[in-house]
Amino acid sequence: MSDDWPQALFLLLVSPAVGSFLGVLVDRLPSRGIRALLQPSRCATCTAALAWRDMVPVFSTMVLGGRCRVCGTTIPGHLLRIEIAALLAGLVAVLLTRSSAEMWLTAALFWCLIALFYTDLLQFRLPDALTLTLFVLGLAMAWLDPERGLANGLFSAAIAVTAFWVIRTGYFQWRGREGLGLGDVKLMAGIGAALGWALVPVVTLVAAGMALTVVAVEAILRKTAPGADTRLPLGSYLCAATVLLLVV
Ligand SMILES: [Zn+2]
Known part of the structure; x- marks a missing residue:
């Protein structure tokens, strides 16, 4: 386990947010390229722009019952699964490694693998x-x-x-x-x-x-x-x- 507790805690706190970003990567990168990452998040059905409160990792999905606040369309389930996977990856990185450099690197490697797992699974890319x-x-x-x-x-x-x-x-x-x-x-x-x-x-x-x-x-x-x-x-x-x- 990493002995740098403040950094380990920080990694666990940012992990779900990284998961959110990975969800954006998975949805946009294969079809629309890197430029699309900078565009604001919108509902895929009604194109309503998402507010920050709709994008709090894991929490927003739970509060909204997995639906768009405006049109009520079901939000694709893989987004929540990626956020949870990113959090688990962060936890495993904290438990498996000894130095903080090794911990961040392991987490980053897992996060990258999660994004690749889903782009290939969902889009064969x-x-x-x-x-x-x-x-x-x-x-x-x-x-x-x-x-x-x-x-x-x-x-x-x-x-x-x-x-x-x-x-x-x-x-x-x-x-x-x-x-x-x-x-x-x-x-x-x-x-x-x-x-x-x-x-x-x-x-x-x-x-x-x-x-x-x-x-x-x-x-x-x-x-x-x-x-x-x-x-x-x-x-x-x-x-x-x-x-x-x-x-x-
Ligand atoms: Zn909508």
């Missing part, structure tokens, strides 16, 4: 701005680790990207269509840097295992077999698997 941020955070994490260092981080990223590039190209040659997006390849730079090269096969297997489990459970629940064209948000599973390996 892994925006460059987020995969690049993850890469920088992953390198910083390797650099801060006395057993690894920056060179190990760069090498690990290169291994991860090369492996996924080979899989992507091989699949394309074999099936004549894209099975692995370019976004997934870029995502692996950050994941490789953060975890280290030795964990690249592990994170891939854990992600694949999660994906297969979800597909199997969905198939059982819907009583239909998944087709060969079933689209998987592989990036989301890679992000979830990375969080799991960082925590365990």
Whole structure:
């Protein structure tokens, strides 16, 4: 646990607000780009501008019953889930780390992974701005680790990207269509840097295992077999698997 209590408390206090911002990132970044982040928040249905009291993380959603104050439309549930996930990520970062630098870095890495998880899950996109941020955070994490260092981080990223590039190209040659997006390849730079090269096969297997489990459970629940064209948000599973390996 981080021994810097004031900083740990501050991190926990800002975590839900960071979650709010991540929700904005997830909704706007893939389709509208970085410029859209600066525009004021509006209801997606009635376009009413949101006041500050409508945007207090977690709290506003609870008070408003998850609905727009003006038109009553249900606010998408992922926004509250992202705020809660960001708070949990902050808590885990406080509990897992010893120095405050390590604590902030771990929290930032988790927050970036949460945003990537949701952009891929909801929109099948892994925006460059987020995969690049993850890469920088992953390198910083390797650099801060006395057993690894920056060179190990760069090498690990290169291994991860090369492996996924080979899989992507091989699949394309074999099936004549894209099975692995370019976004997934870029995502692996950050994941490789953060975890280290030795964990690249592990994170891939854990992600694949999660994906297969979800597909199997969905198939059982819907009583239909998944087709060969079933689209998987592989990036989301890679992000979830990375969080799991960082925590365990
Ligand atoms: Zn509205």
